Amino acid sequence: MDEKYFPEQIEEKWQAHWRATDAFASAPKSDQPKFYCLEMLPYPSGFLHMGHVRNYSIGDALAWYKRLQGFNVLHPIGWDSFGQPAEQAAIKRGINPRVWTEDNIAHMRGQLQRLGISYDWSREIFAHRPEYYRWDQWFFLKMFERGLAYKKMTPVNWCPTCETTLSNEQASGGICWRCGNPVEKRDIVQWFLRITDYAEQLLNDMQEIEAGWPERVLTMQRNWIGRSEGAFLDFAMMDFPGEKIRVFTTRIDTIYGATAVVVAAEHPLIAAHVDKIPNRDAVEPFIVLVKAEKAQAKAPGAEEEKLGVDTGLRAINPFSGEEVPVWIGNYVLMEYGTGAVMSVPGHDERDFEFATKYGMPIRRVIASLAAGNEVTPRGPMAAAMTEYGVMINSQEWSGTRSDEAKRKMSVFAQEHGFGEAAVTYRLRDWGISRQRFWGAPIPIIYCDSCGTVPVPEADLPVRLPDDVKITGVGESPLASVPEFFNVTCPTCGGVARRETDTMDTFVDSSWYFFRYCDPHNTDAPVGKEIAAYWTPVDQYIGGIDHAVMHLLYTRFWTKVMRDIGLVPFNEPVKRLMTQGMVTNLIEGTNDWKRMSKSAGNGVDPDDMIGAFGADSVRLFVLFAAPVENELRWQEAGIDGAKRFLQRVYRHVWRWRASIANAPGEESAAGDFSAEARSLRRKTHQTIARLTADMDKFQLNTSIAALMELSNELGDFKVEPGAAAASDLYAVREALQALVIMLTPFAPHIAEEMWAGLTGSNAGLLGSQAKWPAFNAELAVKEELEIPVQVNGKLRSRIIAAPDATKEAMEAAALADEKVRTYTDGKQIVKVVVVPQRLVNIVVKG
């Protein structure tokens, strides 16, 4: 340990030490509890950004904390290395995507190591390497076997900028998750994974993780899954005897107000009977119009004008027997429910708008309960009434409370054979086909005689060819590589063609953290026993942007893995923490925006590490804001972090020689002075605070507590040369606790100071350093300053022992001179005494 703190020297020194000693290597152990600490794996764009720094600093703080507490910690990292930027580099600059990716990884790995994040590098994984993606393909085959992977032609999200399809989650809000541009609909044949089979489980199993996941993530997933309870109802077709239109409704109680059935333009009934539709001349152009409208990218949130056309067909309301027209409407979605709705303009806002526009009748069949006794309001409706109430104009159902009627009516419908209670979901199956090169090939072969044939497991991996010209035009680049797609059928040996689409990269990240447990396994994606030891993940840390993409997919994937028999649980992640984003001021404005190259407000982590040291950067990032909040980048704040580290360093330097002679046992230290007792009290109070705050992920207040302890050490009035044995004991206790508890936030300087304090170069882990033990007795104050209020206003303070009786406190408060100026001559109504807290005297007059 040198007198002066030079971050670059000690950071290099300890990084080398960690590497040489495999300090963070992990293996299953029976004598320690395990802790799996995971941060979302990065895409190797080439450069670490501050969001990464924040993510990994948070994770590393937890990993160190758990390690020092005696947990067997798994803390791995890898690369989400398939994806479009590599392909863009290939298109624009002719670089081989694999070479580009590997170079980027090499650079970013160096950056992570300069940050000193405590990863077990022996477990590093790479999504783009065949040793990894063969298991993506293996999972696909398992799903195919179970009917969970299927292919269909359907309108899918298409990003014209990225030139590929997107899943619904990736096109949420009508914009592409990667490039931010509006998406279109296109009819494309795609592979889908049947995530909807798991909709109910994805919803129900949330109770297992409710305590550990942020409310907003669960809410977003709940909304995304969009469960809704209602009923299917069949409207018989007048024109086609025996045929019916099935609608889905959540408001069966409004059925007597149905004045039409409205179907989606793509509804099969229309296509099946197009030549028998009375208004065919109007219907056909309308369908063309609606399809064109849907194919067009539209601004997010923009609601189309409601358009419709009367087909001239008629259907029968199964409850009332009434005849109603069948319309086609652009606002009815084929993808949701049954693609057909009953139109109840009186009690649904959309139907009201539609009916008003086309002059359709509007009928009131629910009367408001809030309106008191008037159950049959008169006059035309000015707007849809969407609340529950009492049914009116509804034949024998009139007078029934509409919320109660719902269940009875769906039972009635079922008994009479024209409907049933039903649940629908907004969630759709996960489209995973991508018309791109840089992804895992889908292991399927098309044979003219055998049809769709899965690649035999023994033939995995289906490797990506290495020297492909990627032009960015046309269909999937693999479709222009005959050596890739020309194959023989594994079943009949005949001529066949390989699937040329690749998988969505979210497949790779759906199960990667299982692979970390067993990264070199060549027989399975992960060994069952080893997975059972390490997983589920105890703490996961990442950005909120993956709330309904990655975090939903990985829950789904885990359930499939459970069904295959690979893992014994339902949920992959016990606790999730979503960090806030890192923002920086846009120059010349007052706007704080997410750091990014394009906005010109990015900060290069390497520059910061060079200027302040990795420890100061990490400490600042963790101290400046609670982990879930936005973090505003301010260099003055890193200065503050470095100042604090320097102060601690100076305390250690100043005392290290003297405390080497401190007695080993407390009993040999003799009597502690009031000053020494006070320091020890602060030390133990700090231990208690840190432990509680760390468990709650309150890293900012943890650091604040360490600063307080450091300040107290600075205020310790005894000089090292003149210190009694007891003083040295107290100071050593404080410094050791401070250094160990600082480790999660600034590990390099902590290692250096630990070496300085102990004279050992074995490192914290090598010397079995342990999180300090809390001693409640030492943390208790000898005397307390108790605030005294008169009528709730602070008027004075008294000194009391922590175990003072209520009576003694009351007497002392009433006797206090300042208090008496407020109580003299007044009637004391009541005295409230809260032991160890306060006294409040209530007076009158």
Added chain:
RNA sequence: GCCGGGGUGGCGGAAUUGGUAGACGCUGCGGACUUAAAAUCCGUUCUUCGCAAGAGGGUGCGGGUUCGAUUCCCGCCCUCGGCACCA
């Protein structure tokens, strides 16, 4: 429109879940050291009145419960995020 999270000094944020509001840090201001600067250290920094001791006000707004409310209840306002023709 629906769902969810928030409103505390100049700023980031604390407050042991009903008990001293503003911990810790940043910034600013004043000072020490220095020929000077950097670095470091000390003081000060919610607000009003006051030379001071002290007194009043104060956690988005208005009510309420309580000896006591940033915290609990009722009614508003503002703001951020997500979803959005989902029947």
